[in-house]
Amino acid sequence: MEETPQGPPGDQPEQPSEEQEPVQPEAQASEPPAPSAPEPEAQPPSAQAPETPPAEPAREAPPAPEAPPPAATAVMTEPAPAAAPPKKKSKKWWFIGCGCLFVLCIIVVAVVALLGFGGMTFFQAVQAPVAPIKGQLDALNAGNINKAYSDYTSKAFQDATSLEDFTSIVEDNPGIFKSKNSVFSNVKIENGVATVEGIVTGQDGTVTQMRYKCVQEGGAWKIQMFEKK
Numbered sequence: 750m751e752e753t754p755q756g757p758p759g760d761q762p763e764q765p766s767e768e769q770e771p772v773q774p775e776a777q778a779s780e781p782p783a784p785s786a787p788e789p790e791a792q793p794p795s796a797q798a799p800e801t802p803p804a805e806p807a808r809e810a811p812p813a814p815e816a817p818p819p820a821a822t823a824v825m826t827e828p829a830p831a832a833a834p835p836k837k838k839s840k841k842w843w844f845i846g847c848g849c850l851f852v853l854c855i856i857v858v859a860v861v862a863l864l865g866f867g868g869m870t871f872f873q874a875v876q877a878p879v880a881p882i883k884g885q886l887d888a889l890n891a892g893n894i895n896k897a898y899s900d901y902t903s904k905a906f907q908d909a910t911s912l913e914d915f916t917s918i919v920e921d922n923p924g925i926f927k928s929k930n931s932v933f934s935n936v937k938i939e940n941g942v943a944t945v946e947g948i949v950t951g952q953d954g955t956v957t958q959m960r961y962k963c964v965q966e967g968g969a970w971k972i973q974m975f976e977k978k
Contacts, residue, residue, distance in 0.1 A: 878943035878963040878970045879933045888918060889926045903964055903971035924955030
């Protein structure tokens with residue numbers, strides 16, 4: 750058996766007795782250490798823009814040398830031409846102008862006269878069929894039925910209507926055939942037959958629109974028929 754070396758008595762540890770309980774260290778509440786602030790990372794030095802050197806002041810340009818005054822040039826003046834003598838106006842053109850104006854005046858007067866005569870003739874031709882109607886109304890207002898029948902009606906009307914029938918028609922329509930005014934402004938002539946339309950105002954104030962048809966017999970217009978519109 751190997752011997753255990755023994756040290757000095759003072760160096761030997763005391764062996765605890767069985768009765769003594771081992772002393773346990775008290776549990777101390779350990780707090781987690783506060784996190785330390787992170788150290789700032791080293792940043793590379795930023796590139797600094799190179800400083801712009803101050804601009805040099807603008808230098809004034811030296812003044813331009815003055816141009817020498819232009820040399821005086823001699824101006825040659827020519828004498829003004831002598832005024833030409835005034836030309837005499839020819840009287841020939843004056844006579845020609847007056848003659849043209851006179852001829853133009855004659856033409857204008859002739860045209861106006863022709864138009865006036867033609868217009869008057871046309872108006873008379875259109876108003877001609879109105880004449881027997883006006884004549885018949887005047888005869889009826891005067892009480893002359895025979896004249897109104899024989900002088901102003903056509904042969905075809907007299908063949909179709911006797912004097913007695915015509916007298917009855919007149920007596921049955923006093924508002925037409927006892928008139929105080931009549932206007933016939935619408936006249937149309939086609940194929941020798943004139944259609945005349947107008948208004949007859951009776952002595953009692955009755956206003957009647959009438960239509961007449963007239964034909965020519967022996968160079969004069971005659972009433973062929975009449976009716977109320």
